[in-house]
Every structure is written in C-alpha cells, then in structure tokens.
Amino acid sequence: VTLFGTVGETGERALLRHLRQRIPAGPRVKIGVGDDAAAVETPALTLVTTDTLVEGIHFRRDWSPARLVGRKAMSVNLSDVGAMGGTPRFATVSLALPAELPVAFVDGLYDGLLERAGEASVSIVGGNVAATTGPIVIDVTLLGDASAGGVLTRGNALADDHLVVTGALGAAGAGLLLLQAGVRPGQEAAASPGKPSPEDIAPDLIAAALAAHLDPAPPFAFGAAVAESGLAHAAMDLSDGLSGDLAAMCEASGVGAFVDAEALPVDPAASAADRDAALELALHGGEDYQLLLAVPEDAVDRLRGVGDRSGVRVTSIGRFVDTPGVTLRRAGEATALRARSHEHFRSAGRAR
C-alpha cells in the first residue's frame, strides 16, 4: 500500500498501520510491532540508549532527503551502543509529526530507518506516531547486547593511558559549514556565495563532508570488538566534538589529558573545506561519531590490529595525565583546550 497526501489527511491510525506493515519481523523478536509492547529475547545485561533529532535543530528538510534523516536518527543511537562496547539489537521509533507533513516524507524517513537498521542487524520493534503542531521530532531508543568482555564506560580512563580516536575528525563539521553555505547533496558542483568557497574544493571531498554530516557512519561494530578484546579502559563516542567530549571523559574519570595537535587525524574534507579552520573543525566541530578511547600503552599496537581487521583507523593523539584539565600541544607550546561544543538551546535562543 502506498499512501498519498498529508499525515493529517491520512490519520494517525491509518498511518501507523501503514508504517507497521513496512517493518519486517526480526531474529529474537517474539512479538514485534502492533501490540501494546514488543517482546524480545535479551541477554543478562542489556544496553539502553535514546537520542532525538528535532527538525530545525538537528536537521533541515531542505538540507537532507528524508531517507538520510531516518538513517541518521538510527546511526546516532548505533554510535552510543557501540561506544559502550555493545551490539545493537532492537529499536523503537517515536515520531511526532505535523498534520501538513506529506506521508511521502514519513515513508522516506522509514526507508532510511529500516535501511540503517538492516545494515546493523537491528530490528525495529516499536513504531509510535503522534501528532504535533511543531517541528518533526524523531526519537529512537536502541537496545543492545552488552559484550561478554565487559561494558566500556567513560569513567575508567587512567593517567598514562593513550588517548586514541578512530577514523578522521572534522568532516561532519565541514559538511555543516558547506550546508550553511548553500551546498546540497547531489549538487556538489553547484557553487554558492559565502565562505568556504565550494568551487575550490574537489567534488568528492564535498560529497564526503556532506555525507559525514548527513549520514554518519559510526564504527559501532569496532566498539563491540574493542570490548571483546579488553584492550581499552574507557570509551565514548565523539558526538559533541573532541574538546567537549574529552573534557567529559576526563571529568568522569577524574584525570586530565593532553592532545598533540600534529597527531590529530584531520579529515581531508575538513582541510579542503577550510584549510585554516581544519584543526578547529577536528577539535570542536562535533558529530563525527567516531570513538574516543583510553588505552594502556602496552595495548595500543594490539588495538591497532583490531582496527585493521575491522577496517577502522586507530590513532593515538595524546595521553591522559594525573592533573585535571585538557591541554593542546602544538609546535612545542601547550595551551588549555576549552570545550567549545555547541549548545542547541543557546543557538536556538540566539536564532530568535
């Protein structure tokens, strides 16, 4: 069944019925969507996380096709379960939808949600829809199996541990700058006024930056492999930006840290989008959804080996230290690295 028209014309019940028909059965799902609750087979220790995307704050309909919004709503939760070393299993999806929204957009959201869930072997087991007079709100709650190797928290980093990150940083922040400058997915070649100037940038790097922001690919399976290996003391995902997230890990662990600027794996897309600001994007840009890990020195090489087998780049960018505070070491100088992660409420306040 394909539905036409708006969410309001379709009605809550018919829309819910339509969406539920799209959700396939999954392994370990005894009772799926359509009853008062789902019933799923769980191990002794289950991870639970929830994260929300709000239209106008976390995504814009004119920046991103619905499918990518759906993928991202799932991906940000995959990132959280991966950062605890778990394996994602079951998701519930709550949508608050304005009456005038085309049903085609909701179908697009579900295209992305189901596609991304399928890639991660996650079953959607609850799909709620509610009416709203405001922007679209997409709330995903994800359950995962904790690893038999233990749960990776952010509170266990020790002084002298290496400060390790996965992948490269700054591409998502660069993508946001490009979107703000008017560049859109599929129109990487179309220039637009403003800085950074997209016409100077290779289209494939523009595409990579946009994809990093709109369709992040957190290394969640690697997170489970790290927990399994027992090689890391602590982990968290880089959602707010390295500066803020590292400060949070240090606070939770009761340690400090330094970051070696020269060692930072700055994404080529960040350098291409804005060479002067690339380091800033890598430090503060946020939404890279890579992992931040605390790894004892004698385990760094073995962790790199785990990364090689998962196709995940692992880079030591500094160390945890006894004394509180985070410093940035650059060209022989050490300066305080202040958390500059953005605050949605404040920017929303400013936008008024």
Added chain:
Amino acid sequence: VTLFGTVGETGERALLRHLRQRIPAGPRVKIGVGDDAAAVETPALTLVTTDTLVEGIHFRRDWSPARLVGRKAMSVNLSDVGAMGGTPRFATVSLALPAELPVAFVDGLYDGLLERAGEASVSIVGGNVAATTGPIVIDVTLLGDASAGGVLTRGNALADDHLVVTGALGAAGAGLLLLQAGVRPGQEAAASPGKPSPEDIAPDLIAAALAAHLDPAPPFAFGAAVAESGLAHAAMDLSDGLSGDLAAMCEASGVGAFVDAEALPVDPAASAADRDAALELALHGGEDYQLLLAVPEDAVDRLRGVGDRSGVRVTSIGRFVDTPGVTLRRAGEATALRARSHEHFRSAGRAR
C-alpha cells in the same frame, strides 16, 4: 542544585547535568544515566514499549501542573507493559523542550516522572533533552520483564471467551469534557459556562474525573498477576476507547464480539458529568487505561478472585463470537458498535 530561569538560559548541558543528578540509582541498574548508554540486568524475555505526550495534543500547560504531566507520561507506558502481563523495570525519558520554557516546569515534569516511576519500582536509566522550536514532546520508552506465565497479546481472543474489563469506564472522558468546560484541578467548586455544568456535580466526582484524565492509574500490577495466573487468552489496554480498542482486539484475533450495555461499569464521575452521555463516554471516551481481557468462561470467577486480591474490579461485559464485527446489545436490541475513538491528526487538522 535548583536552577532558575528558562531552559535556553540554562543551556542543554547544564540542564542535563541537573536532571541526571535528580535520578536515583536503582536495582539491577549496572550503569545508569550519564554515559553513552545504560546497562541493565534483563531476563530472557523483555517487553519494550514507547509512548509520547505532545503539548497541545495530549496535554495543556494551563490544564495540568507539570508534575501530573510527568506522571501521565510514565503511566501510559506502565499501562502498555501491564497489558502484556509484564512487570515494568527501566525507563528512558526523551524531552524536546522550547528554549523559553522555565526550568521549574522541567523540574515539575521530573517530580512526576520520578514519583510515578518510584511507585512502580521503575528506574529511569536514560534522560535525554533536546531543543525544539515547537511544543514540548515527552517520549518515554519502558522496558519490563515478561511474566514466566507468558505474554498476553491482543491476538488470541477466542469465540465464547468472556469480554472482561477492569475498573470503571468513562471517567477520563468526563474529565476531558470538564477541562474543556474550564474546570481545573484544585478549582472543582469554581463553576464555568458550558455543558456539562459543573455546579450540579459533587466536587469529589469532579476531582475524580479530572484525576482520571490527568493522572490515570492503570492496573499494571494486576496485568502481571493475570499473566502469572494463565487465566486470560488475550489482553490490551483501553487507551483509545472501548469501541476502538475492542475492534482492534477482534481484528487481531479474527473474531467478533458483543457488548451488553447494561453490564458496562460506567464510572459515577461520567454519569455525574453528563448523565445522558455517560454510556457514550464509557464506550468511546478513551484514556481510561483499564484492561480489556478475553477470558474463557470457566476462568471468569477465578479471575475475579485475582482481581479481589489486587483491589481491581473485574466485570464481564459481553462475549467474543465467531462472526466478525462488534455489536452493542441494549434493551433487547443489537446495533453495530462503531469505533469512534478520536484521531489526533484529524482533530489537529480541523483545529487549524
């Protein structure tokens, strides 16, 4: 720490830190709020449900203190887990909040969420906040232990089963009518224009009707006792109204049903609020959050005994039948009982 001012002035991070400090540790919670995900001890079969309250659609700030909104956001989920025969255990709470909202309101929400969770021995293990430019959205996901006696679905009602409901029906619908007529909690004696006319109604019945709508008390522990007893074939909660929910159970079970109007346990608050419409409120009013059960004839008396021990009234109001469709029998006449549950999108659409 008490915070003053608005959510926007406080900022996402400080608000989150404040709320997380309010959430106590709980049994079987290995890792609670504050990390990328929580880690909780789960049995072999876990129930999962999610439900949302949207300001202006499901609640109004001028109708209800924040504490009751928080209680209701938890209660509607307790109802769903109870209707599957489970025992509620762990909840995540996602809030989308406008920047201009006073932090005191958010604290009031958490007063109610934590109070209701405590009453049900539920631990809040995830507490997310996001900025929004629209109305408040409160999304609660609840995990519960499935009963060793099995999971109660809505799809297993058999012809000849008794159609059984808990409690009394229509009070929540009466409460909604009173709220729409201008009556507010704590001002039960203050009359206001419009029908029903509250000055004719005993204040305690007005209070009961308002409480039924604003602070529902689903018999979720009785749901678990029913599953344990093995006495019911099917169960679901009465959230949309008996007419709509019974149609849903019949459809899921591939049966029909009749309801004996004279047997319906109409709540005295419904009769007091609008004597002529009391039956309509009981049939279509919705949000009573009582249970609808399919019970084989030889088990009805024993189920009544289970109810007596839980302080829950159990009433047989009809039967399931082989032929599809739901009929209402009244004064010797049988008429089709049409689902007249409200549709939020449609009423939202009409309100424009």
